[in-house]
Amino acid sequence: MTLPIAWAAAREAVFAAGSAAAPGPVPVPLAASDGLTLAAPLVTLTDLPAFPTSSVDGWAARGPAPWRIVGRVLAGNRAEPLDEDGTCVEIATGGMVPRGTTAIVRVEDSTTTDGAVTGEPRRLPDWRRQGEEAAAGEELLPAGIPVTPGVIGLAASCGYDELSCRPAPRAALLVFGDELLTAGTPGAGRVRDALGPSLPSWLRRAGAQVVHERGPVADTLEDHVAALRGAIDAGAQLICTTGGTMHGPVDHLHPALAELGAQYVVNTVAVRPGFPMLVARLPGGQFVAGLPGNPQSTFVALVSLVLPLLAGLSGRPLPTLGTVTLGADVPGRGDFTHLALVTLAGGRALPVAHVGSAMLRGLANSVGFAVIPPGAEGREGTVAQMVPLLDGERS
Numbered sequence: 215m216t217l218p219i220a221w222a223a224a225r226e227a228v229f230a231a232g233s234a235a236a237p238g239p240v241p242v243p244l245a246a247s248d249g250l251t252l253a254a255p256l257v258t259l260t261d262l263p264a265f266p267t268s269s270v271d272g273w274a275a276r277g278p279a280p281w282r283i284v285g286r287v288l289a290g291n292r293a294e295p296l297d298e299d300g301t302c303v304e305i306a307t308g309g310m311v312p313r314g315t316t317a318i319v320r321v322e323d324s325t326t327t328d329g330a331v332t333g334e335p336r337r338l339p340d341w342r343r344q345g346e347e348a349a350a351g352e353e354l355l356p357a358g359i360p361v362t363p364g365v366i367g368l369a370a371s372c373g374y375d376e377l378s379c380r381p382a383p384r385a386a387l388l389v390f391g392d393e394l395l396t397a398g399t400p401g402a403g404r405v406r407d408a409l410g411p412s413l414p415s416w417l418r419r420a421g422a423q424v425v426h427e428r429g430p431v432a433d434t435l436e437d438h439v440a441a442l443r444g445a446i447d448a449g450a451q452l453i454c455t456t457g458g459t460m461h462g463p464v465d466h467l468h469p470a471l472a473e474l475g476a477q478y479v480v481n482t483v484a485v486r487p488g489f490p491m492l493v494a495r496l497p498g499g500q501f502v503a504g505l506p507g508n509p510q511s512t513f514v515a516l517v518s519l520v521l522p523l524l525a526g527l528s529g530r531p532l533p534t535l536g537t538v539t540l541g542a543d544v545p546g547r548g549d550f551t552h553l554a555l556v557t558l559a560g561g562r563a564l565p566v567a568h569v570g571s572a573m574l575r576g577l578a579n580s581v582g583f584a585v586i587p588p589g590a591e592g593r594e595g596t597v598a599q600m601v602p603l604l605d606g607e608r609s
């Protein structure tokens with residue numbers, strides 16, 4: 215029997231294995247880069263703004279009032295210099311401020327009579343200086359962060375047409391189990407497959423591209439091996455399987471991995487629930503994440519092993535753990551780490567009910583898992599680490 219590896223060490227081991235196998239950067243058009251990982255720091259190609267820019271609709275004037283109107287600058291026009299005191303141009307928000315401008319007066323603060331403008335500029339200048347946000351060549355974002363709509367917008371502002379990105383890891387999902395129903399109400403020994411419909415969404419939110427899904431796969435060794443081969447043929451770099459991680463009469467994952475020549479990166483983890491989880495590597499370099507069949511344990515394995523592995527494979531840092539103050543005692547699990555589902559009330563973490571490893575009711579009502587380390591008890595009022603469940607944002 216293999217000895218389980220400590221939970222924190224398991225996260226680090228799979229992250230390191232994923233990082234060592236991460237594919238190199240590829241150029242991706244901006245609009246297609248959402249959710250990928252920035253492969254190089256974002257360095258601005260221009261001053262931001264690239265030219266002095268009016269932040270109001272009004273008059274760009276030179277010298278003391280009154281100012282004779284000599285032209286107009288709309289956003290998008292190149293501005294001619296203002297060469298003479300006592301002159302101004304009408305200017306729109308976003309318009310390039312002419313060289314020689316000494317003040318900008320808002321339209322609502324001005325009076326125009328016979329082609330001449332008078333008015334008071336505001337105390338704070340109503341234009342943005344060239345380079346006030348960033349100077350050309352300045353590093354604005356580090357490598358290894360997820361590309362979000364905000365990052366894409368910033369990159370466009372800086373003059374980029376494409377971004378150097380790590381591609382999204384290609385993932386497959388194989389759901390094992392003869393007892394699984396894919397539609398209708400469970401009963402008479404059959405349960406609904408809770409993982410086939412939910413895990414692809416989870417994988418996508420975690421930054422993976424799901425290239426292959428199969429299930430329920432029949433509980434025979436032959437079918438398990440064939441299903442794994444199918445996922446390899448579909449080009450998956452990471453094959454997630456559910457169920458069959460133990461050594462019962464119809465648990466075939468370990469023998470299937472042996473038949474394919476896989477090597478374990480991590481084989482069982484000292485965490486409750488979910489300890490039979492594993493990550494193995496196939497001779498072709500693909501990873502297999504073996505997630506236990508009990509549905510809450512499946513999610514424990516996702517946050518414990520699959521998230522760090524995906525982070526490594528996509529050139530991101532090991533996901534950091536948050537912290538939270540416990541609003542009630544949370545029991546430890548002896549020598550094992552306890553991942554305890556919690557919800558937040560008044561900024562404190564409270565354990566939820568219905569947290570059996572076969573249940574999802576507690577999980578669906580939680581924000582994450584409080585981490586109770588081996589040999590410890592979670593005491594009300596103390597600070598614990600926390601693994602968040604994925605929300606609408608990619609993590």
Ligand SMILES: Nc1nc2c(c(=O)[nH]1)N[C@H]1C(S)=C(S)[C@@H](COP(=O)(O)OP(=O)(O)OC[C@H]3O[C@@H](n4cnc5c(N)ncnc54)[C@H](O)[C@@H]3O)O[C@H]1N2
Nearest residue numbers: 391406407408409410457458459460465488506507508511
């Ligand atoms: N003799 C022992 N038996 C078990 C132990 C043990 O220590 N000694 N550990 C238990 C623990 S802990 C877990 S976790 C499970 C892991 O089992 P498997 O990964 O082999 O999964 P299965 O046996 O295939 O299924 C377990 C359970 O989960 C249900 N299941 C499976 N897939 C799904 C799905 N897609 N949707 C909903 N429910 C699913 C399945 O029907 C079983 O009830 O082993 C324990 N046994």
Ligand code: MOO
Nearest residue numbers: 487488489511571
């Ligand atoms: O891994 Mo099992 O109980 O811990 O579901």
